[in-house]
Amino acid sequence: MFEKLKKYEQLLQRFIEKGYNFSKFSESITTKKQLLLRHDIDFDISLAHEMSCLEDSLGVKATYFFMIRSKSYNLLLPENVEIIQSLKERGHQISIHFDPTIYEDFFQGFQWERNIFEQLFNVKVNCISIHRPIEYFLGNNDFIDGIRHTYQPIYFQDIKYFSDSHGEFRYGHPLDSQEFLESRSIQLLIHPIWWVTNQTNSINILTEFVDYRIELFQQHIASNCKPYQKYVEGIRANQTAVNIGKLVA
Numbered sequence: 001m002f003e004k005l006k007k008y009e010q011l012l013q014r015f016i017e018k019g020y021n022f023s024k025f026s027e028s029i030t031t032k033k034q035l036l037l038r039h040d041i042d043f044d045i046s047l048a049h050e051m052s053c054l055e056d057s058l059g060v061k062a063t064y065f066f067m068i069r070s071k072s073y074n075l076l077l078p079e080n081v082e083i084i085q086s087l088k089e090r091g092h093q094i095s096i097h098f099d100p101t102i103y104e105d106f107f108q109g110f111q112w113e114r115n116i117f118e119q120l121f122n123v124k125v126n127c128i129s130i131h132r133p134i135e136y137f138l139g140n141n142d143f144i145d146g147i148r149h150t151y152q153p154i155y156f157q158d159i160k161y162f163s164d165s166h167g168e169f170r171y172g173h174p175l176d177s178q179e180f181l182e183s184r185s186i187q188l189l190i191h192p193i194w195w196v197t198n199q200t201n202s203i204n205i206l207t208e209f210v211d212y213r214i215e216l217f218q219q220h221i222a223s224n225c226k227p228y229q230k231y232v233e234g235i236r237a238n239q240t241a242v243n244i245g246k247l248v249a
């Protein structure tokens with residue numbers, strides 16, 4: 001298992017030992033012993049799969065929020081649809097990670113995304129998360145098209161909120177908090193990109209991820225274009241020759 005993922009496992013185990021209930025955002029929220037475990041999927045859906053398998057092994061459930069129009073992944077890719085359906089079948093919640101900044105009228109944009117998501121995965125969306133929320137949404141109690149969002153006061157002010165944004169808990173570690181000590185309800189935002197890795201430094205994590213994506217994209221172009229395939233094979237053969245040359249020298 002990835003080193004960082006082991007740390008995530010230990011983190012969840014502490015919540016389990018403390019008797020926390022892993023709650024859905026659609027449940028009524030009380031001040032005691034609820035953990036709202038949230039995953040915003042900003043970069044890669046396969047990382048969500050890895051994370052969910054670990055959660056399954058611990059017998060806990062999370063809510064996964066996906067972008068419909070991400071520049072980082074294609075939600076409709078068959079393997080991505082399969083992962084999201086599998087999350088749902090295994091009892092995790094699935095919903096929309098909404099980026100309001102791409103719309104002139106975000107309300108209309110959300111209605112459009114909601115229709116797509118609900119039809120595609122045969123679910124009723126009941127709470128969304130917002131990608132890089134502008135000030136407007138923080139603590140704003142307004143529903144969007146009748147739907148809750150994760151920055152409403154019941155999830156964001158009435159209970160403690162922790163996030164691993166930028167690859168660390170910048171406002172204190174959840175396990176060191178008074179709220180955890182007193183078994184108070186917590187919303188915990190975890191981005192799989194920071195945990196499904198062996199790297200520790202956030203720049204190294206992202207650099208490794210970008211390299212992995214370049215490799216995948218090269219394979220994709222090569223398998224759809226013969227001249228590029230030959231070009232890539234040529235580079236690899238050349239690299240091998242250089243490496244063998246080094247060994248001989």
Ligand SMILES: [Zn+2]
Pocket residue numbers: 040041042097130131132
């Ligand atoms: Zn996001």
